[in-house]
Amino acid sequence: MQKAEPGTLTKEGLQTTENYPRRQALLVTALLAPGAGLAASLMAVVTMGILFFVAGTPSPAELFGDYVLKHIDVYTFLRLLLTFSPNAKTIPLGLALLGMFGVGTLLSWLYATLVRVKLPTRGYRPTLREWLSALAFTVVMTLTGVVLFWNELRQNHFGLPIEWAVLLTALALLADFSIYGVVLCLAYRALLPKYPPPGVAVAAHGRRQLLARAGVAAVSVGAGAGALGLVRAYLNDYAAYDGMKTYPHDNVTAPITPNSEHYVVTQNAIDPAPNIDLWRLEVTGLVNQPGTYTYEELQKLPSISRAVSLECIANGVGDHLISTAIWQGVTLRTLLAHHGGAQGTARYAAFYSVDGYNMSLPLDEVLAADALLAWRMNGVELPARHGYPLRVLIPGRYGEENPKWLTRVELTDHFVQGLYSSQGWYNGPLHTMSRIDHPRGKVALGQPVEIGGIAFAGNRGIQKVEVSVDGGTTWQQATLNPPLSPDSWVFWKWQWRPLMAGSYTLVARATDGHGEVQTSRNQGTVPGGATGYHQVTVVVA
């Protein structure tokens, strides 16, 4: 057996008792550390993925994304949306994931600097200093995550109550970064060049060294494959229906939108899937008797059914991010009455959802609007994408102020910022709108034709709709169908018999229940919600 004598330079070039010259040591460290960093990052990402699927905890990439979204203004938000469209959620998340690999890999240099191992080193067991450095990494990374993402921690895919969700997400961060620290520590040690231990043949030592390095590489490849698989599985649940619109059939809009055709908007890449045994509704804050409900208990509360139309603030003039359903649930007024009512200092009602979404509104206003906490939509359990098991409906407000997947109602003495209000989106009463659904294209000369569509002003209701066939110069009063409820859209129609061939510009305008005429001022959807009149050009022949 060939033994490495101290001071012997063998073909591996490692068998010397001399430490590497500074430069060489630096070079070797700089090359090996990122290998360990990459292995550690990949294993941490696999941990995140597994935790998402088994515990419903968001990954740091998602937390980071949510954090960023709350710290940009609407214009930056829109620019990002446009830049990454049509993959406005997956590309940024993918980039955040790559960023995590990058940071995790680069941090290995810091680690290598901290542990200051003299090269070559001895043995495959990390020293105390290495373990402590890894521990410090784990602790600092976890604390940074918890502090930075404090307002995002409360989300949980399986709908855990907020306190539990915060705890679980924090623990998940600890687990992710512990795996990172441990793998970094072990892999770095495994990769470092070493003296052969006494009594071990150089060849055997070389093999062992090679094996250790191959082991790190194998862990990386395995974790990489695992991460890829998890990302694939994640994308399987991707909320591709985000932005789905409700289109008329044969130019006629149905008074009640079937659930499958209701428009959908969600902030999430993957919508939550609350587990009904874990989910709770909490009534907290400045309420006389705070309380908690299971899904079953909730449904024993006295409920009402009401048609409420929802419109997204991103609905452009004449567009189709607007729908109507019959919602069944308990009114906020009734719910609060069950809790002894609001305390005298309560000014706002804040709503929190299991996906981390939240918003607040003046308590007076939500009570006056007779806000509804609904668990049924058009006679069935709330569909997942519309907020199962419970959502809020605030008549008179844009969709963004109608939280889905509700888990907590909290009465407060102050306004609580939410995602869209912090970006600077308008959050006042929705603007009066009207839309022409028919006719389209060609219209027969001398024949009667119905001009018709919808009009909506939230809970202000619609008093009058007028139609113009000459681009807004003269107006005719349309006939209104009685609305399904004070909070629903209204259908209007007017009979026209065009007597001259040519091109006509049809225009509609509505007057709300307060007697205020819809504004003609053209304004885009961002950030105030679109205004202006819908116009349709038809050709009479």
Ligand SMILES: Nc1nc2c(c(=O)[nH]1)N[C@H]1C(S)=C(S)[C@@H](COP(=O)(O)O)O[C@H]1N2
């Ligand atoms: N929890 C939660 N609630 C939410 C959202 C969300 O992303 N998360 N999106 C809001 C927006 S912007 C709109 S327009 C409406 C859409 O409701 P719908 O998808 O049921 O039509 O939900 C609102 N409520």
Ligand SMILES: [Mo]
């Ligand atoms: Mo929206």
